[in-house]
Amino acid sequence: MADLNAGDTAWVLTSTALVLMMTPALAFFYGGMVRKKNILSTLNLSFIMMGLIGVQWVLYGYSLAFGRDVGSVIGDLSFLGFRGVGGAPMDSGATIPHLAFAAFQATFAVITPALITGAFVERVKFGAFLLFSLLWATLVYDPLCHWVWGGGWLGAMGALDFAGGTVVHIAAGFSALAFALVIGPRKGFPKAPMEPHNIPYTVLGAGLLWVGWFGFNAGSALGANAQAAWALVNTNTAAAAAAVAWMLLAWRDGHPSVLGIATGAVVGLVAVTPAAGYVTPLGALAIGALAAPVSYYAMAFRQARGLDESLDVWACHGMAGTWGAIATGIFAAREVGGASGLLEGDLAQFGVQVLSVAVTIVFVFVLTWLIAKVLDALMGLRVTTAAEEVGLDLSEHGERAYA
Numbered sequence: 001m002a003d004l005n006a007g008d009t010a011w012v013l014t015s016t017a018l019v020l021m022m023t024p025a026l027a028f029f030y031g032g033m034v035r036k037k038n039i040l041s042t043l044n045l046s047f048i049m050m051g052l053i054g055v056q057w058v059l060y061g062y063s064l065a066f067g068r069d070v071g072s073v074i075g076d077l078s079f080l081g082f083r084g085v086g087g088a089p090m091d092s093g094a095t096i097p098h099l100a101f102a103a104f105q106a107t108f109a110v111i112t113p114a115l116i117t118g119a120f121v122e123r124v125k126f127g128a129f130l131l132f133s134l135l136w137a138t139l140v141y142d143p144l145c146h147w148v149w150g151g152g153w154l155g156a157m158g159a160l161d162f163a164g165g166t167v168v169h170i171a172a173g174f175s176a177l178a179f180a181l182v183i184g185p186r187k188g189f190p191k192a193p194m195e196p197h198n199i200p201y202t203v204l205g206a207g208l209l210w211v212g213w214f215g216f217n218a219g220s221a222l223g224a225n226a227q228a229a230w231a232l233v234n235t236n237t238a239a240a241a242a243a244v245a246w247m248l249l250a251w252r253d254g255h256p257s258v259l260g261i262a263t264g265a266v267v268g269l270v271a272v273t274p275a276a277g278y279v280t281p282l283g284a285l286a287i288g289a290l291a292a293p294v295s296y297y298a299m300a301f302r303q304a305r306g307l308d309e310s311l312d313v314w315a316c317h318g319m320a321g322t323w324g325a326i327a328t329g330i331f332a333a334r335e336v337g338g339a340s341g342l343l344e345g346d347l348a349q350f351g352v353q354v355l356s357v358a359v360t361i362v363f364v365f366v367l368t369w370l371i372a373k374v375l376d377a378l379m380g381l382r383v384t385t386a387a388e389e390v391g392l393d394l395s396e397h398g399e400r401a402y403a
Helices: 006-031 036-066 098-119 126-149 153-157 165-183 199-221 226-253 258-272 281-304 313-331 347-378 385-390 392-397
Strands: none
Touching (some): 006 036, 006 098, 006 199, 126 153, 126 347, 126 392, 153 347, 165 258, 165 313, 165 347, 199 226, 199 258, 258 313, 281 313, 385 392
């Protein structure tokens, strides 16, 4: 216990609370963009993850992700039920309680499947969604988390992912694309009007996500230290740059949409996540500014293809996360996090980043598609046409959001 640092512990505990807040913030961000007959359903798809994955993480999820390494692929069950996860540091170099680290990582495990829900809102069966989320967390998230952060092969290869560009955002984004392809479009898409019913909710959600992201990224330094300060400044810088860049793109095409500006900020936050503790603020500015057109035109491509990936999880998280992970291999500065990128002459690091991105995309897309196809065959993923017309608030939950 003598190695514990009170300041580091306090910062990680605070960051844990900030990141947990991001899940209900995401619920509002998504909820404002659906039709009013589906807002309770959409809010709940995120909110219930705090319950379902919160339980799974304590029972066995944390052990699969961070237990003793088995073949560089998965953790063992040494931490089953949080056995051995206590107040002492996790290892000799740690300055926070093992329990604090496990709690912090739980919030990442919770929000990642919640991110996927934007792909299939307004048509998914609640029961099928619960089973999918449990299987996805166990078969996709926990192994990938172990590969990168838990002692697995991608981390050993030197892949840089400071706070979840691959583990969270690429995983969620490309899983969302796979699920959307399996479940199919909403009734009436793309001809029926499906406008957001409450953009202020979405802006509120984006603002809360922006604040929570300081815990997401700066908290990943696992201490109140210089790297946390770099990560915090870089987080804000990338979000600001992407919001402005998206505004300019939308303005050129017509109007500076408020929804677009809020979306741009989130895209910048996504893109800087893997790089936050490795780049300078100028690097973060470039990452955020370039993330906006990456996601903006990915969204346009999705629309042109007629794919109903409802809230553009793939464009905003999958593609921005892909850019951010690759950009980490370009802009990483030794003075910040001890790693160099392409601009400092390290071609090998850039190659590792590209490889880690490619592996992650293939792994999560294929496995998610398979899980979704099996569940669709066994129990069906989507509600009936009548239930979809009434709205999932009433048909799935027996409630109305607005009297």
